[in-house]
Amino acid sequence: MWKPSFPPACVGGATNELFPQHSKTRKTSGTNVPELPKRPHFRYIPEHCSSMQRTPPALPQPRSGGLLMQETMRWNYRAFDGTPYGYVSQREERRGSQSPSVKHKLLPHFHGxxxxxxxxxxPGTSRIFGSETLKSRSNPVFVTGTEKCAYALQGLGLQAITSLGRHDQVHLADWALLAKASEIYLLIDDHDNGSKYAQGVYQSLRPLLTETKIYTLECAKIDSSNVCSYLKTFPELAGWNELESLTAHPQRDKIASRLSLGIKGNREPIPPNWKFIITRNNHKLITANDFCNLKLPPRQLLLSPWLAEGSINMIFADRGIGKTFFCLSAAIAIANGEDFVSYTAPVAAPVLYLDGEMQATAMQERFRALGGTNTKAPLYIYTPDVQDQDSGTPDLGEDAGRNDINSLIEQVAPKVVFIDNISTFVRTGNENEADSWAPVQEWLVQLRKRGIAIVLVHHANKEGKQRGSHKKEDVMDVVIQLKRPDDYISGEDATRMLVKYTKARHLEAKNTRDMEATLCNDEGKLIWAYADGDPSYALCTELLKSKALSYAEIAEELSVSKSTVHRWKKKAQGEGII
Known part of the structure; x- marks a missing residue:
């Protein structure tokens, strides 16, 4: 097995004194600290200088929680001429010299x-580890997440650096020394902070780079937690201690070549989601090219074809049409992963149904009749009658009401929320004024960002449109109107409704055809039947094409008015049917 040897100390090198007496000093708050040399781009010192020294055994060691802190490594931060700025010490907690390590701890020493x-x-210039290894603008620079990994690459003769502190301190370092590099590789350690660190480095470098090519390498994609663990997979480094220098390894060049090939073979361009331009107020911009390359989560359908994850939708109807029956049935279908009329729920998903006006007993009866007593995924019900006497229905027009609903959502994690209805859950403001709807709309958009679908249930006005300001529909993906068929006979027909799309963003025309849905009572069980299109309209067009009956006779046959027949004829002509 290869036994490493340590290179001789470099300028200002292996000494117990952090700031040698021969270095220039200046007074700052009564403490001597080294004079920081100016750092032009790519000014280098000889290759034999090392950024790390093994710990002298005579150094006093601190204690932590009664345990001896043994320093096992020291990484020196140096200027281009080798002048030390400070160092990061790796220490281990031990219960004695024979005991195994309890944990590692990194301690920065930059007070002098x-x-x-x-x-x-x-200064930011003092926060870069390994700047003295930069020797050539034409060779790539590797940015790692830790001093340990940067030092390992430096031992292979590669240009490798990192910065002081965690990912939240990246912006404090002065990255201008890389402004004229030809290639930069950001090596991303396999943990959350690894990605945050690399992204922070990119954001700091971004305004400085003009012609530099910059890439990323996710260590997880080469089945490693970091570049050191990747090196340990090489047969030449079997049994290698990651803290040992590779400078004197007999196969150093071969290892460096294999590593460079592995990195370049798995490199990727900067992810598009890193390229947002972020304003002081945390608003984000992105170019159209990068936007089109964003890896956005696919829109999964909860109830095909119209209800998708993260969508905002509305179902409205006049009183007594059956909109709550319709919406309860849709909720049950989603919770069971089953069909409802012509719609299909591909998988069972959790649902939150907010009812604001029905009696609890009536709601219970409807659920039982619709088969909602044993759903595959949970279907959570909020209804006023089961709340405490001093607990009012949340008002989405106020911050407190939105926070109340947010708490419910956080607790049960639904994929879709039905709000039945707008009138009972949005009581603050005037529904005819657009400004009153603005805070509710912003809340809906925030839920959309979290992938939660919303179905708002609303009333129709006298003209048959959704009641109140049309601003409600601005962010809606789908708006469905339920209305009585023209041939409906009140008091005689079952619950029968025409389902029409008045807005259908993202849907193909074939998926937005009218549908007639009928709710039938079969010995106490409520069962839906449906027919594509409006059956009365379809029959009317056939009669008009046959020319066997007059308009008055067709109206009588279909139990509609003559004006309806004329309207259907005009519609059929527009569709090219007659």
Whole structure:
């Protein structure tokens, strides 16, 4: 097995003193700190200089929770000429010299003494580890998430750097030294902060780069947690201790070549979602090219073809048409992953149904009759009668009401929320004024961002349109109107309705045809039947084409008015049927 040896110390090198006496100093708040040299782009020192030193055994070690803190590694932060700025110390907690490590701890030392910490005034130029390894603009630069990985690559003769602190301190480093690099590789460790760190580096580099090519490599895609664990898969590094230098490894060049090929073979361009331009107010912009390349989650259908995850929808009808029956049946179908009229729920999904006006006993009877007593996925019901006496129905027109519903949503995690109806759940403001709807609309959009679908149930006005301001429909994906068929006979017919799309964003024309739905009572069970299109309209067009009956006779045959026959004729002519 290969035994590593350590290179000789470089300028200002392996010494117990963080700031050698021969270095220039200046006074700051009564403390001697080194004079920070100016750093032009790609000014380098000789290759033999090292950024790391093994810990002298004589150093006093602190304790943590009564456990001995043993320093096992020290990574020095240096200027281009080798002048040290400070160091990061890796320590292990041990219960004694023979005990295994309890945990590792990294301690930064940048105060100019043995007290750990990072001064708030530390310049960004002092926050880059490995800047002295940069020797050529034509060779790639590798940015890692830790000093350990950067040091391993440096030992292979590669240009590798990282920055001080966690992902939330990336912006404090001065990345201008990479402004004229030809290629930069951001090596992303396999954890959440690894991606955040790499993305932070990119955001810092972005305004500085003009012609530089920049790539990413997700270590998870090469079955490794970081580049060090990837190196350990090489047969030449079997048994390698990640803290040991690779500078003197007999097959260093071969390892470096294989590593470079592996990185370049798995590299990817900067993800489009990193390329947002973010304003001071946290608003985001993105170019059309990058937007089209965003990996957005597919729109999964909850009830095909019209109800998709994250969609905002409305079903409206006049009183007594059967909109609550219709919506309850849709909710049950989604919770069971089954068909409802011509719609299909591909999988069972959790549903939250907010009822604001019905008696609990009536709601219970309807659920039982519609077969909603044993759903595959949970169907949660909010209804006023089961609430405490001092608990009112939430008002979505107010912040408190929206927060109340948010709490329900967070607790049960539904895929779709039915709000039955707007009048009972949005009581603040005037429904005819667009401004009154604005806060509700913003709330709906926020739910959409979370992938939660919304179905708003609403009343129709005297003209047959949804009641109140038309602004409600601005963000709607689908608006469905339920209305009586023209040949409906009140008091004689079963619950029968014509289902019409008045807005159908994203839907193909073939999926937006009218449908007649009928709810029949079969020995106490409510069962839906349906027919595509309006049957009366279809029969009318056939009679008009046959010319066997007059308009008055057709009206009598279909139990509609003569004006309806004329209207249907005009519609059929527009559709090219007659």
């Amino acid at each position: 003494d043995d007290v750990p910490g990072i001064p708030g005034t530390l």
